Amino acid sequence: MTTRKLVVISSGLSTPSSSRQLADRLLADSASLLQERGVEVEAQVFELRDLAHDITNHLLMGFAPPKLQDALDAVASADGLIVVTPIFTTSYAGLFKSFIDVIDPQALTDLPVLIGATGGTPRHSLAIDYAIRPLFTYLHAIPVTTGVFAATSDWGGGGDGVRSLPDRIFRGATEFADLVGRTDRSALVGDPFALDRPMGHLLGGLAGE
Amino acid sequence: MQFGIFTVSDITQDPTTGRTPSEAERIQATLTIAKHAEEVGLDVFALGEHHNPPFWSSSPTTTLAYIAGQTSTLQLSTATTLITTNDPVKLAEDYAMLQHVSGGRADLMLGRGNTGPVYPWFGKDIRQGLPIAIESYELLHRLWREDVVDWEGKFRTPLQGFTATPRPLDGVPPFVWHGSIRTPEVAEQAAFYGDGFFANHIFWPAYHTQRMIALYRQRYEHHGHGTAAQAIVGLGGQVFMRKNSQDAVNEFRPYFDNAPVYGHGPSMEEFTQQTPLTVGSPQEVIDRTLGFRDYVGDYQRQMWLIDHAGLPLKTVLEQLDLLGEEVVPVLRCEFAKDRPADVPDAPTHASLVRAAYGDDAPRQATPNANRGDNLTLGSPYQDAPAPAATGSAFGPAATRKAVVR
Numbered sequence: 044m045t046t047r048k049l050v051v052i053s054s055g056l057s058t059p060s061s062s063r064q065l066a067d068r069l070l071a072d073s074a075s076l077l078q079e080r081g082v083e084v085e086a087q088v089f090e091l092r093d094l095a096h097d098i099t100n101h102l103l104m105g106f107a108p109p110k111l112q113d114a115l116d117a118v119a120s121a122d123g124l125i126v127v128t129p130i131f132t133t134s135y136a137g138l139f140k141s142f143i144d145v146i147d148p149q150a151l152t153d154l155p156v157l158i159g160a161t162g163g164t165p166r167h168s169l170a171i172d173y174a175i176r177p178l179f180t181y182l183h184a185i186p187v188t189t190g191v192f193a194a195t196s197d198w199g200g201g202g203d204g205v206r207s208l209p210d211r212i213f214r215g216a217t218e219f220a221d222l223v224g225r226t227d228r229s230a231l232v233g234d235p236f237a238l239d240r241p242m243g244h245l246l247g248g249l250a251g252e
Numbered sequence: 253m254q255f256g257i258f259t260v261s262d263i264t265q266d267p268t269t270g271r272t273p274s275e276a277e278r279i280q281a282t283l284t285i286a287k288h289a290e291e292v293g294l295d296v297f298a299l300g301e302h303h304n305p306p307f308w309s310s311s312p313t314t315t316l317a318y319i320a321g322q323t324s325t326l327q328l329s330t331a332t333t334l335i336t337t338n339d340p341v342k343l344a345e346d347y348a349m350l351q352h353v354s355g356g357r358a359d360l361m362l363g364r365g366n367t368g369p370v371y372p373w374f375g376k377d378i379r380q381g382l383p384i385a386i387e388s389y390e391l392l393h394r395l396w397r398e399d400v401v402d403w404e405g406k407f408r409t410p411l412q413g414f415t416a417t418p419r420p421l422d423g424v425p426p427f428v429w430h431g432s433i434r435t436p437e438v439a440e441q442a443a444f445y446g447d448g449f450f451a452n453h454i455f456w457p458a459y460h461t462q463r464m465i466a467l468y469r470q471r472y473e474h475h476g477h478g479t480a481a482q483a484i485v486g487l488g489g490q491v492f493m494r495k496n497s498q499d500a501v502n503e504f505r506p507y508f509d510n511a512p513v514y515g516h517g518p519s520m521e522e523f524t525q526q527t528p529l530t531v532g533s534p535q536e537v538i539d540r541t542l543g544f545r546d547y548v549g550d551y552q553r554q555m556w557l558i559d560h561a562g563l564p565l566k567t568v569l570e571q572l573d574l575l576g577e578e579v580v581p582v583l584r585c586e587f588a589k590d591r592p593a594d595v596p597d598a599p600t601h602a603s604l605v606r607a608a609y610g611d612d613a614p615r616q617a618t619p620n621a622n623r624g625d626n627l628t629l630g631s632p633y634q635d636a637p638a639p640a641a642t643g644s645a646f647g648p649a650a651t652r653k654a655v656v657r
Contacts, residue, residue: 103517106456108526236463238436238471242444245386245437 046083047122048229049073052114054091054128054139061161063090065193066127068209069159072216073125073223082224089114091138098138101145111145119150123223124184126175127159130167134174135160143178151184155222157215158190165203168192187218253587254553254598255580256296257289257572258331258488261309264562267510272562275308279315281565282308286319288569290326292576298329298361298555303337303370313346320354327600328354331450331555332363332431336381337374339408340388344395344416351421356601361429361450361486362389364438380407382437389428393445396425399617399631415632423615423637424608427599429486429553432464439464443471448484448598451548454557455513457526461487462547469549481595486553487544490529493574497532503567504531511561534578541579542586550591552598554583 051070055062066088074084091098097111107115118124128139156179160171171190179186189211197208206214259282265272273281286297297319299312309315316328328350333343350358364381365371371378387405394401395416404410420426429448432438433456442449449468451461465485472483492507494500501520508520508531523529530540541554556575559568597603605614618634 100518100522104455104514106460106526108518108522109457236434236436236467238440238467240437240440241471242440242475245383245441246390 044081044083046085047077047223047226048117048120049084049086049123049125049223050117050121051086051088051125052091052118052127052139052142053088054126054136054142055161056092056129056136056138058092060090060092060129061193061195061198062127062129062159064198065159065161065191065212066125068212069125069127069157069191069216069219072213073123073157073220076216076220077224080220080224087117089117091142094142095138098141098145102141107145115146115150118146118154120229121154122226122229123155123157123219124151125157125159125219127161128175130160130162130170133167134170135178140178143182146182148182151179151182153226153228154184155219155226156184156186157219158186159193159215160190161193163195165192165194165196168194185222187215187222189215189218191215253551253584254295254327255575255583256294256298256327256329256553256555257285257558257575258298258300258329258555259285259309259557259559260300260331261302261307262512262560263306263308264512264560265510266562266564267506279308281568282315282559283319283322284565285559285568285572286326287322288572290323292572293580294326294572294576296327296329296553296555298331300331301334301365302367303373304367313350316358317350317353320350320357326357328358329429330360332361332365334365334370335362335388335392336364336378336384337370337376338388340392341395341408341411341414341416344392345418347426348396348416348418348420351426351601352418356421356605359427359429359599361431361448363431364435376407382435383407385438386441389430389441389445393425396420397637399633399637419615419617419633419637421601422605422609423617424601424604426601427604429484434460434464436464436467439468440471443468443477443483444475446472446475446477448486448552450486450553450555451488453488453528453544454490455527458528458547465548478596479594481549481592484596484598485548485551486555486598487548487551488528488555488557489541489544490527490557491537491571491575492531492558493534493537493571493579495533497536500531500533507561507563515561534574537579538582538586541583545587550587550595552596 051066053063053066070086074086077084094111094114097108101107101111128135158171158175171192176186191211193208263273263275263278289297299315300309301312303310312330320328347358347360364385368378376384384407387407391403399415401411401414429450430438430442431450431452433452439449451464453461469480469483473480492500492504505520509515514523524531530537558571615635619632620634
C-alpha cells in the first residue's frame with residue numbers, strides 16, 4: 044500500500060484557534076479522500092506558536108534549534124503541505140512569513156500545497172490569492188487552485204449562502220488529494236550536504252569525474 | 253595535536269561597564285593575548301580579517317609579523333584570510349613574507365567572508381563568492397609552486413610571466429586550511445588539494461560540522477592524499493571558565509546576552525546545548541572538547557574563541573591561564589590515547605620540508621641578475637622549484653598541461 048506524508052502548518056496564535064480548526068478540517072477531508080483511493084496517510088501537524096522562539100532564533104542565528112529543525116525536515120520531505128494562517132492587517136501573519144523565510148528556498152520545489160486562511164470578515168478572502176499564493180509559486184511549490192478562507196461568520200449560520208465552508212474545504216481537499224496521490228516527492232528529497240559539483244567541474248579545466 | 257586561540261578582532265562594548273575600548277587599546281590587548289598564549293603553552297594564534305568597523309584587523313600579516321617577532325614557538329595563522337576580496341597575487345606575496353620573517357611559523361586559513369558590503373569595496377560581487385574562491389585559490393596555489401606563472405581567469409587581470417616574490421621559505425608553501433560552515437564545495441576544494449579543513453563549529457550545531465567533515469574526509473581519500481582518517485581537520489570552540497561552574501555562568505551571561513551575532517537571540521542555556529559553547533569549569537571544558545572527537549574523528553587542531561563580546565583583557569588572560577594550566581595538558585594526554593599511529597599531526601614547516609626533501613637540503617631560491625622581465629631565457633632563478641608532492645590522484649582526470657600540484 045502506498046503511503047503519502049502530509050504536513051500541516053497552522054499559524055494561529057490563540058488556543059484554541061480557528062486556524063487550527065480549519066487546518067484540521069482540511070487535513071481530515073484530504074486524508075479521507077486519499078484513503079478512499081487506497082493511499083495511506085502519515086500526517087504531522089505543527090503549530091507555529093510552539094515554534095515562535097525557535098523561528099526568531101533561526102532568523103538571528105542562521106540555524107534551526109532541534110524542534111524547529113524537525114518541522115523543517117518534515118516540510119522538506121512531505122508529499123503535501125497544508126498551511127493555514129490568520130489574516131492580519133490585510134496579509135498573512137508575521138509569524139507565518141518568518142517561518143516561510145527560514146525554509147530552504149529549494150525545499151518546497153514541486154510540493155502540492157493547500158492554502159487556508161482565517162479572518163474576521165469575508166472581505167479579506169482575496170488575501171489568499173494576492174499575498175499567500177505568490178509565496179508558494181515563487182518557491183516552485185504547486186498551490187492548488189482553490190484556497191479556503193474561513194471568516195468568523197462561516198463557522199456559524201451566517202456564512203456564504205452559495206457554497207458553504209464544508210463545501211469549499213471539500214473542493215480544496217479534492218484538488219489537493221489529486222496532486223498528492225500522484226507525487227513521489229518524499230522519495231526524492233535532496234541532501235543539503237551532498238556534493239553535486241566535484242572539483243573538476245568547479246575548476247572547469249578537469250574532466251572525468 | 254595543536255591547541256590555540258583565534259580572534260575575530262571585534263571591538264565591543266563591555267556590557268557590564270558600558271565602556272568600549274579604543275582601536276589602539278584593543279590592538280595592544282590582542283598583542284598581549286597572543287604573547288600570553290605562547291607563555292601558557294598554547295601552540296597556535298590565529299587572527300581574523302575584516303575591513304569594516306567595529307573590527308580592527310584589516311592587515312593580518314602586519315600584526316602576525318609583529319607577534320612573530322615577540323614570540324619564539326607560537327604558530328601564526330588566520331581565521332580567516334579572505335580569498336574572495338583579496339588579490340591572490342598579494343596573498344602569495346604577503347604570506348610568503350610572513351613565512352620568512354616568522355621562520356616558518358606561519359600558515360593560513362582561507363574563507364570567503366560573509367559581509368556583503370565588503371565585496372563591492374574590493375570590486376567583487378558576493379554572489380560570485382564561491383567561483384572567485386575556487387579560481388583565486390587555484391592561482392594562489394600555482395604562484396607558490398611555480399617560479400613563473402602564465403595565467404588567465406575571470407576575476408583578475410591576466411598574468412604573463414609573473415613571479416611572486418619572495419619564493420616560499422625553503423621552497424615550501426605555507427600550509428593552507430579552508431574554512432567553511434556549510435558549503436560542500438569548500439570541503440571538496442580542501443580535499444582536492446590535500447589541504448586542511450577547518451570547521452568554525454562555534455555558531456552551529458554539531459551535526460553541521462559532522463556532515464561537513466565526513467564529506468571532506470571521504471573526498472580527501474578519493475583524491476588520493478591518504479585515508480579518510482588521515483585528512484587534516486581543525487575545529488573551533490568557544491569557552492568561558494571559572495574554577496566554579498556557576499561563577500562562570502554568572503560572569504559570562506551579560507557578555508553572552510549582548511554579544512554580536514548571537515546576543516538577544518537564544519538563551520545561553522539553549523546555545524550551550526545546541527552549539528559547542530561551554531561555560532563552566534575547566535573539567536567541563538575538558539569533557540566537552542574530548543566529545544568532539546566522537547563525531548569528527550581524531551583531528552589535528554583545536555582553536556578556541558575566548559576574547560570577544562567585550563570581555564576585558566584581564567579576564568581573557570585568566571582564561572588563557574586556565575587553558576594552559578588545567579585544560580590543554582589534560583587534553584594533550586587524553587587525545588593521544590587510542591590515537592592511531594598513522595593519523596598525522598598538523599603539518600608544520602619542518603614536517604613539510606621533510607616531506608618535500610627528505611634528508612636533502614631544501615631549496616634556497618636565488619635570483620639571476622634582473623632582466624626586467626620573466627619572459628625570456630627560462631627561469632629568473634639560479635635554481636629550480638621543489639619537486640611536486642607525490643600521491644595526488646589527478647592523473648587521468650587532468651586535461652590541462654603543465655599544472656603543478
